[in-house]
Structures are given as structure tokens and as C-alpha cells.
Amino acid sequence: MQKLTIAHRQFESRLFLGTGKFGSPEIMEQAILASSTEMVTVAMKRVDTATIEDQLLSHLQLPHLNLLPNTSGVRTAKEAVFAAKLAREAMETNWLKLEIHPDPRYLMPDPIETLKATEELVKLGFIVLPYIHADPVLCKRLEDVGTAAVMPLAAPIGSNKGLKTLDFLEIIIEQSKVPVIVDAGIGSPSDAAKAMELGADAVLVNTAIAVAGNPVEMALAFRLAVEAGRKAFESQLAAISDQALSSSPFTQFLNYEL
Amino acid sequence: MSFNEIFDQYDWEEAKASIIAKTPRDVENALLAEKRTPEHFKALISPAAQSYLEYMARLSHSLTRKRFGNTIQLFAPLYLSNECNNICTYCGFSFDNKIKRKTLSASEILLEINELKNHGFQHILLVTGEAGHTVNIDYFLKAVELIRPHFANISLEVQPLEHDEYHLLHQCGIHSVLVYQETYNKQQYNTWHTKGKKANFNYRLQTPDRIGKAGMHKIGLGVLLGLDDWRTDSFFCALHLHYLQKTYWQTRYSVSLPRIRPAEGLVQTGNSITDAELVQLICAYRLFKEDLDISMSTRETETFRNNIIKLGTTTISAGSKTNPGGYIVDPQSLEQFEISDERSPEQMAALISSLGYTPVWKDWDKHLQS
Numbered sequence: 135m136q137k138l139t140i141a142h143r144q145f146e147s148r149l150f151l152g153t154g155k156f157g158s159p160e161i162m163e164q165a166i167l168a169s170s171t172e173m174v175t176v177a178m179k180r181v182d183t184a185t186i187e188d189q190l191l192s193h194l195q196l197p198h199l200n201l202l203p204n205t206s207g208v209r210t211a212k213e214a215v216f217a218a219k220l221a222r223e224a225m226e227t228n229w230l231k232l233e234i235h236p237d238p239r240y241l242m243p244d245p246i247e248t249l250k251a252t253e254e255l256v257k258l259g260f261i262v263l264p265y266i267h268a269d270p271v272l273c274k275r276l277e278d279v280g281t282a283a284v285m286p287l288a289a290p291i292g293s294n295k296g297l298k299t300l301d302f303l304e305i306i307i308e309q310s311k312v313p314v315i316v317d318a319g320i321g322s323p324s325d326a327a328k329a330m331e332l333g334a335d336a337v338l339v340n341t342a343i344a345v346a347g348n349p350v351e352m353a354l355a356f357r358l359a360v361e362a363g364r365k366a367f368e369s370q371l372a373a374i375s376d377q378a379l380s381s382s383p384f385t386q387f388l389n390y391e392l
Numbered sequence: 393m394s395f396n397e398i399f400d401q402y403d404w405e406e407a408k409a410s411i412i413a414k415t416p417r418d419v420e421n422a423l424l425a426e427k428r429t430p431e432h433f434k435a436l437i438s439p440a441a442q443s444y445l446e447y448m449a450r451l452s453h454s455l456t457r458k459r460f461g462n463t464i465q466l467f468a469p470l471y472l473s474n475e476c477n478n479i480c481t482y483c484g485f486s487f488d489n490k491i492k493r494k495t496l497s498a499s500e501i502l503l504e505i506n507e508l509k510n511h512g513f514q515h516i517l518l519v520t521g522e523a524g525h526t527v528n529i530d531y532f533l534k535a536v537e538l539i540r541p542h543f544a545n546i547s548l549e550v551q552p553l554e555h556d557e558y559h560l561l562h563q564c565g566i567h568s569v570l571v572y573q574e575t576y577n578k579q580q581y582n583t584w585h586t587k588g589k590k591a592n593f594n595y596r597l598q599t600p601d602r603i604g605k606a607g608m609h610k611i612g613l614g615v616l617l618g619l620d621d622w623r624t625d626s627f628f629c630a631l632h633l634h635y636l637q638k639t640y641w642q643t644r645y646s647v648s649l650p651r652i653r654p655a656e657g658l659v660q661t662g663n664s665i666t667d668a669e670l671v672q673l674i675c676a677y678r679l680f681k682e683d684l685d686i687s688m689s690t691r692e693t694e695t696f697r698n699n700i701i702k703l704g705t706t707t708i709s710a711g712s713k714t715n716p717g718g719y720i721v722d723p724q725s726l727e728q729f730e731i732s733d734e735r736s737p738e739q740m741a742a743l744i745s746s747l748g749y750t751p752v753w754k755d756w757d758k759h760l761q762s
Contacts, residue, residue, distance in 0.1 A: 154463075155463060157750060158462075158745060158748070179544075179754070179755055179756050179757045179760060181754075182753075207760050208760060209642055216760075220757070220759050236642045237642065238642070238643070239641070239683050292458055294458065341458060344461050344462070345458060345462065
């Protein structure tokens with residue numbers, strides 16, 4: 135399986151995990167290990183930067199695991215830039231999952247503020263991975279301002295509805311020069327496998343694992359699904375067709391031989 | 393445009409009758425709906441829905457877990473003052489109660505917050521009565537300045553204020569404002585609120601609009617369950633939420649479900665709500681608004697609180713004192729109401745963990761508000 139490269143950093147695993155919603159930090163840690171993920175996102179607002187030993191972070195000190203702080207809670211580009219600087223200081227990384235959702239109900243990302251913030255954060259030296267709608271034009275605009283990847287949503291966060299934005303994800307994957315990480319809405323391993331078969335570079339999963347009956351086993355199921363989907367993509371899936379391809383009467387008159 | 397104009401189109405008695413008239417078919421339609429409306433909410437709180445309670449509880453449990461995960465947010469109330477110029481017949485702080493009045497000074501506030509911090513609290517709710525001559529915007533701003541460095545998230549539950557004052561408080565670090573209408577029965581409202589600024593029903597009803605316009609991150613609503621018919625009151629509260637969510641779409645919402653508790657000088661109302669009905673109401677709110685924060689205080693008993701953690705609640709207080717100075721400064725002063733669940737924050741957190749949930753102490757950061 136090809137390695138994934140984002141901003142010159144290589145990843146064996148193409149499954150990213152969220153760290154919210156788990157019943158305990160111990161279960162979260164076990165799920166992370168079972169998933170073999172090398173990248174987890176952490177909400178800045180959940181981390182207690184004032185204490186030396188934050189409970190959440192202490193369970194994320196694992197070999198090969200990269201932390202991707204996110205700006206969940208901010209409503210504007212200005213707030214996002216502020217939160218990003220705080221995250222860089224607290225978690226000692228310039229990687230950032232940029233989330234600007236002024237709508238607290240469906241947590242819909244604000245495309246205008248996200249583009250503005252990405253541009254500014256890239257100038258400030260951040261590796262920016264923005265959470266966005268499955269909007270192919272926005273993806274290109276983000277590329278233009280130096281985004282390290284794009285993270286289009288499959289469906290509303292936490293909805294487990296699967297690849298509702300399928301047609302747009304396909305366009306994004308087709309056109310993108312930066313890695314495409316399908317984020318939000320992936321509800322089952324088959325959704326993840328499907329996204330990978332389409333050529334997504336990675337997927338990010340949280341609710342579907344954290345709220346599963348057995349989060350640790352579900353993390354393993356997602357790992358297998360992501361690997362299966364990626365292998366299928368790399369092996370080049372046979373085309374789908376409704377009818378058999380037989381010799382065609384249209385070109386018969388040419389009377390040529392193969 | 394404010395909620396008052398929408399509210400004026402409704403009639404209390406008509407609304408009450410239409411809730412009672414809901415049929416099992418209405419309830420089933422509400423349960424199966426993809427997106428639920430205020431009419432669906434009526435069906436879910438109706439007497440007809442009582443026989444669907446177990447199903448409602450299961451739905452509420454799974455929707456809450458999907459949205460909020462296996463987590464429960466913890467907070468502590470900090471009563472800053474029991475001075476009050478209102479006469480409210482159900483409240484221990486009522487002006488006509490001859491009790492010792494107290495407003496915490498700066499040094500007393502620091503002592504109290506130090507005690508709360510020692511228990512691990514990061515989210516704090518500041519509470520006062522209504523005494524505008526001493527406990528006013530200047531007092532609140534000074535209190536917030538003292539408290540802000542120590543907590544990740546500060547909420548306010550005080551008298552209704554003006555738009556500019558809310559704006560200023562938000563700029564200075566207040567994340568949420570809670571204001572309960574107590575009852576939406578305009579005709580009966582003054583039976584309970586006989587004197588003081590709180591006797592102005594319309595001004596209070598407009599308050600969440602003023603908070604919303606000020607850009608506050610969260611608004612909390614509620615009625616005092618047991619004052620009037622809980623079903624009709626809860627319907628109007630749900631309608632209010634529905635309107636606010638559409639209007640101030642960048643704001644989060646919470647609802648509290650306080651039942652009348654014994655307090656100094658309390659008058660009986662004859663409108664109590666049973667445990668089963670309260671569970672029905674929690675589930676109805678969850679089914680109506682998947683993203684609504686539902687808060688449960690220490691008014692409720694240990695057993696009840698242990699069981700509703702899984703049924704739709706997202707936020708609970710623990711180890712609460714409802715008297716100013718109650719944590720350390722002056723534990724003997726008179727409380728607003730008697731608390732029922734006296735477990736410590738540590739015991740509560742352990743209980744939450746034992747149920748398979750993570751107790752969340754911090755879910756905001758003071759730096760997110762500039």
C-alpha cells in the first residue's frame with residue numbers, strides 16, 4: 135500500500151480518528167491502538183492547558199501518534215487564528231485542523247471564513263487541514279492559498295449518514311492536487327471503504343467508533359475497511375457496466391483487424 | 393420583531409386543550425418523523441404519549457449519544473447575592489422573606505472560586521437575585537474580571553439586562569446567559585410575581601432576544617415546573633427555543649427543568665409534575681432538538697439523577713450550594729431552595745464514569761472569546 139504524504143510527513147495509516155465522545159480515556163486509547171491510526175484530532179477547548187498533566191493528552195502519548203489540534207468552537211477567521219496560535223503553543227505542533235462552524239446546530243463549516251483563515255494561517259507557517267463542505271471550487275481556492283490538504287464532509291458531523299456528498303467528493307478527488315481526507319458523516323466501515331475505493335487519500339472517523347457498542351473492535355473494523363478500500367483503489371477496480379461489451383456493429387464497416 | 397409578537401398569536405387555554413387532545417396516532421407520527429415540529433413536541437408531551445415512554449427513552453438515549461457522545465458536562469453554580477427586590481411566592485430569596493441578605497465581596501468571591509477550583513470545576517454559573525442598586529452591571533463586570541482567569545467557561549443567571557449590557561458582558565468573557573420565564577401563562581404570571589421588576593411579563597419574555605442580539609454563545613431557557621400546567625408551559629418554552637434557534641442561528645441553546653423545591657416561605661401550587669412526566673419531558677425535548685443542552689440540577693434526588701444521565705441529559709451540577717458564600721465563606725446563610733442530591737463533585741464524577749460516560753470538566757476555552 136502506498137504511503138500517504140501530507141506536507142512532507144509520511145503516514146502508513148490512512149485512517150484518522152477524532153478523540154471526542156468516548157466513554158472513557160482508556161477506551162479511547164485502546165480504540166486508537168486498535169485502529170493503527172497515526173493521526174488523531176483533539177479539540178483545543180477540551181484540553182486544559184493550565185495543568186501540566188491534562189487527562190485527555192496523557193492518554194495520547196503513544197509512539198507514532200501525531201496530534202492534530204482543531205479549532206472547534208470558533209465562529210470566525212479571527213477567532214480561528216487566535217485559537218491556532220494557542221494550539222501551536224500548547225501542543226507544540228504547527229499542524230492544525232481548521233474548523234469554523236458558526237452554526238452550532240449542524241456544525242456546518244463557513245466557507246468564507248475558512249478560506250480567509252487558511253490564507254492567513256499558511257502565511258503564519260501553519261500546516262492547515264481545513265474542514266469544508268464538499269465544494270470542488272472551494273477546494274481549488276484553498277489549494278491556491280497553500281492548504282496542506284482538504285477535508286470535505288461526507289454528511290453532517292456525527293450523523294453517521296455515509297457518503298451523502300458522493301458526486302462532489304468524486305469531482306474533488308479527480309481535481310485535487312493536495313490530499314483529500316473525507317471527514318464527517320462516515321457511519322460504517324463500508325462507507326470508509328467506499329471513500330477509499332473512490333480514491334480519497336484518507337478518512338477521519340469519530341462518532342461511528344466512539345459511540346459503537348464496542349468501540350475498540352469497531353476501530354479495528356474501520357482499519358480493515360480503509361486498508362481494503364485503498365488496496366482496491368490501487369489495484370484499479372474493474373469498470374462497472376450494465377451490458378456486455380460485444381463486437382459492435384457501428385465500426386464493422388471499417389473492416390480492420392486488431 | 394421579537395418572540396413576543398409570535399407569542400401573542402397564541403392562547404394559553406387553546407394550546408392546553410390541543411395538547412390534551414393529541415391521540416396515539418399523533419404520538420406515533422411524532423416519533424417517526426425525521427424532523428420534528430412544535431406540533432410534534434405537543435404530541436410527545438401529551439398524556440397520549442405516556443404509554444410510549446420506554447420507546448421515547450430509548451430514542452432519546454441513542455440520539456443524545458450520537459450527538460454528545462458518552463459524555464456528561466459538569467458545572468457548579470456560584471451564588472453571588474441573595475439580595476432581591478422581587479416578591480416571588482416560590483423563592484427563598486423573595487423580598488418579603490425576612491432573611492439576612494448578603495452580596496459577596498471581591499475577596500469572598502476569590503475564596504469561593506478557589507474552593508470550586510479545588511474540586512476541578514472549569515465551568516461556572518453565576519447566580520444572583522434582582523437588586524439593581526447594588527448587584528448591577530458594574531458589579532457583574534467586576535465579578536467577571538475576578539473570575540475569568542480561573543475558569544474556562546462562565547455563565548450568568550441574573551436579572552434581565554439591557555442589550556448593551558449583555559454585549560459588554562459577552563465581550564468581557566460571559567459565554568452563556570440563562571433566563572427562565574418561570575411560566576408562560578401571562579394571565580397567571582402575576583399571581584406568583586407580585587412585586588418588583590420581575591412582575592413585568594413582557595420585558596422578561598423579550599430578554600432572550602436581547603441576549604441573542606448581543607451575540608452570546610449560549611442562551612438557556614426554562615420554566616419552573618409545578619407553577620402552572622407543565623405541559624402548556626413546556627410547549628411555549630419549546631416554541632420559544634424554536635424561534636430563537638432560527639433567529640440567532642449562531643447561538644447554542646440549553647434548557648433547564650427545575651421542579652419546585654421546598655424553600656423558605658413557599659406557597660403550594662397544586663401543579664406538580666411526577667418523575668415519569670419529567671422523564672417524558674426530557675425525552676420530548678431531546679426528540680424535538682437533537683442539539684439542545686439539557687441541564688439537571690441537584691434539586692433532583694440521587695436515584696433520579698443516576699438514571700436520567702442516560703436519558704438525554706448533557707449537563708449536570710454537583711455539590712451545589714444555593715446560598716451566597718455557601719461553599720466556604722458562610723455555609724449557614726439561607727439557601728434559595730433545598731438541594732436534594734448532596735453528593736460531592738468527586739462522587740458525581742465517579743458515578744458518571746461507572747455508567748460508562750466521561751465526566752467533562754472543560755469544554756470551552758477563555759481564549760476562544762476575545
